[in-house]
Amino acid sequence: MAFAPRLEIRQSQQLVMTPQLQQAIKLLQMSNMELSEFVLQEIEQNPLLEVVEPHADAPREEPPADAPPADAASAEPAGLDSELREDRLALAEETFDTGLENLYADRSIADSDGPAPGDAGGDWSNVGKGGDSRFEEMGSAVEETLAESANLREHLLAQLGLTRAPGIVKLICADLVEAVDEAGYLRADLEETAHRLGAGAAEVGEALKLLQGFDPTGVGARDLAECLGLQLAERDRLDPAMAKLLQNLELLAKGEQAKLLKLCGVDAEDLADMLAEIRRLEPRPGRPFGGEPSQPVIPDVFVRPDQHGGWTVELNGETLPKLIVNQRYLARISGGEKKGEVKSYIAEKLQTANWLVKSLDQRARTILKVSSEIVRQQDGFFAYGVRELRPLNLKTVAAAVEMHESTISRVTSSKYMGTNRGVFELKYFFTAAxxxxxxxxxxxxxxxxxxxxxxxxxxxxxxxxxxxxxxxxxxxxxxxxxxxxxxxxxxxxxxxxxxxxxxxxxxxx
Structure with missing residues (x-):
């Protein structure tokens, strides 16, 4: 068969995901915390975006007629204010292509003659955009009022610094402190530690004894039995029968009461007292110190009963940042003739801002639509409890709201619903039959x-x-x-x- 060039016409269909579509899908599956971080990043990169505060549209309270005039030193003549604004705008236009920093500075300086954020009628549009030093001062003041959470490692090292042990023992103990986990248990092999530090077994043992003498009692234990034994020893309750019980905790977990009575050599009443003593101990001595503070779950939607016996579904406005395109600022920087790079930069940022505002609005509408259908399908749960929860799958909801199952899966991921029976993840309402x-x-x-x-x-x-x-x-x-x-x-x-x-x-x- 001979090979020869020829022309062919083919027609096919394929789905091409544009960067905007890919980003819209990511926005849909973001949690409220992830979305807030993403919006803050976009605000830092796009000077045309502005956050609308929930009470930004509230009418400004006018001062009474007999109120004393404002401080003359803080007022500026109208003409001088106009000249300053024109000069600063011209300066921003000249350096527009150098980055967003100058734009932010221009906005914060130009708007600095208004009331400060937090004052009556104050403009919060610049808060969080990096160019307002007042926000930095306010943020530092808030941070100074926050109490730093305790840290188990620092707590142990502080006690180590107050001991009078030999220097080599303190050094070994400091190394052991680094191997203590959040629960307070030592996760290091003593022989390996001695070999790595070039120390003797006796010195490592002395360092371990020093560590296990620190507060909280039980810290530095290598297993549960040793942890409980340290606490019982401090209470002078580690008698031979209790020590035998600690050596056979697996029998206690299995409920082998007869074997425990025989091994410990006690009667049923004494065994009950020993078990009550163990229940008063702390199996995780590092609990008050370890781990990051838990973050409260903030519902994305609320479900409340209405006057007609049904249910009202509404979005939580506190978790949905409301963005707008600052048209006033856009008109200022778009006026006059602009260089090609500046003009394309403005057009790109405007397109990005419009797309993000539209995507956030579509995301909110989708969450509300899917949540409303879930409430309609599971109305028995909200009225009578878990016993009336019905079988539900993604396909049923997708068909009802005319969306794809993958979209429903993204909407219900990391989204929570606040109800009269508590806060539940949207995926909780999807159960097998x-x-x-x-x-x-x-x-x-x-x-x-x-x-x-x-x-x-x-x-x-x-x-x-x-x-x-x-x-x-x-x-x-x-x-x-x-x-x-x-x-x-x-x-x-x-x-x-x-x-x-x-x-x-x-x-x-």
């Missing part, structure tokens, strides 16, 4: 899990319900469920089996 025994409507997996927990919580003391008993009870309520499914749901809630619950009940009785 459990068939009905009588052929009726299916049950939600979450509601079935809630029923199982309620049955176990209400079981009689000393007579725990087995998985077979739970299956019979659920089928009596019309829920067709297998025994292995009940066991899976029980284990997902960290509920032990009936055998272990019976043993634990005997030990803790």
């Amino acid at each position: 459990i068939a009905s025994a009588d052929g009726g409507a299916a049950f939600s997996a979450e509601s079935v899990r809630h029923r199982i927990k309620g049955m176990i919580d209400a079981e009689a003391q000393g007579a725990p319900l087995s998985d077979d008993d739970l299956v019979k009870a659920l089928r009596a309520d019309g829920i067709d469920i297998a025994r292995r499914t009940v066991a899976k749901y029980r284990e997902s809630m960290n509920i032990p089996s009936s055998v272990r619950r019976r043993r634990l009940g005997g030990v803790l009785a």
Whole structure:
């Protein structure tokens, strides 16, 4: 077959995701904190963007007629103010292509004759844009009022500095402090530490003893038994029977009461007292110091009952930054003849600003639309609780709101709904279906899990319900469920089996 050049016409379809579309998809799946950080970054890069505060449109309160005039030293003649603005604008236009810093400086200087942010009628549009020194002063004042969270490492090193131990022991102890985790446990091998530091085993042991003598009691322990033993020793409660109990904590976890009585050589009453003493101890001595402070979950939408027996869904305006294009500032910098680079820079920033404002508005509308459909589908949950939670999947919501399933997945990711029953992630309302025994409507997996927990919580003391008993009870309520499914749901809630619950009940009785 001979090869020869030829022309062909082909027609095909393909989906091309533009950078704007890709960014819109990222905005849709961002949480409220991630979105706030992204908006702040865009404001720093785009001088045409401006944040509208929730009370920015409130009418300005006029001073009373008999109020004394303002300080004359702070007032400026109108003519001088106009000249200053023209000069500063010209300076900004000359250096426009050097970056955003001059633009921000121009805006903050030009607007500096108005009231300060926080005053009556003050303009907050420049807050957070880097060019207003008043914001920096306000921010530093706020930071000075925040209490710094305690740090376990610094707490231990401060105690180390007050000890009179030999220098080599203090150095080894400082190295061990670096190996203490947030829970307060030592995660270092003593032999490896001695070899690495070129120290003797006796010196490392002395450093470990020094560390374990620090506050909080139990810090520097290498396992749970040692941690509890240090705390009991401080209370003078580490007798031979208690030491034997600490050596067999695995039997305590399994509820092997008979074996514990034999090993410790005590009666049931003494064992109950020993267990009560252990329960008063702290298994994680570093708990008050370790970890970052937890961040509260801020709902993206609120659901409230209305006057007609239904539900009202509204967006949380505090989590949705409202951006606008500063048309006044755009008119100022666009006037007159501009160089090619300056003109293209302005056009690019204007296009980016308009797209971002539109994308944020579309994101808010999408979240509200999907949340409203979830509330409509799960109205029984809001009225009666988890037992009335219905099976729901992404496909059902996507068909109702005429969107793709991937869009629904992005909308419900890291978004929260504030309800009369608490704050829930939107994904919480999507649960699998459990068939009905009588052929009726299916049950939600979450509601079935809630029923199982309620049955176990209400079981009689000393007579725990087995998985077979739970299956019979659920089928009596019309829920067709297998025994292995009940066991899976029980284990997902960290509920032990009936055998272990019976043993634990005997030990803790």
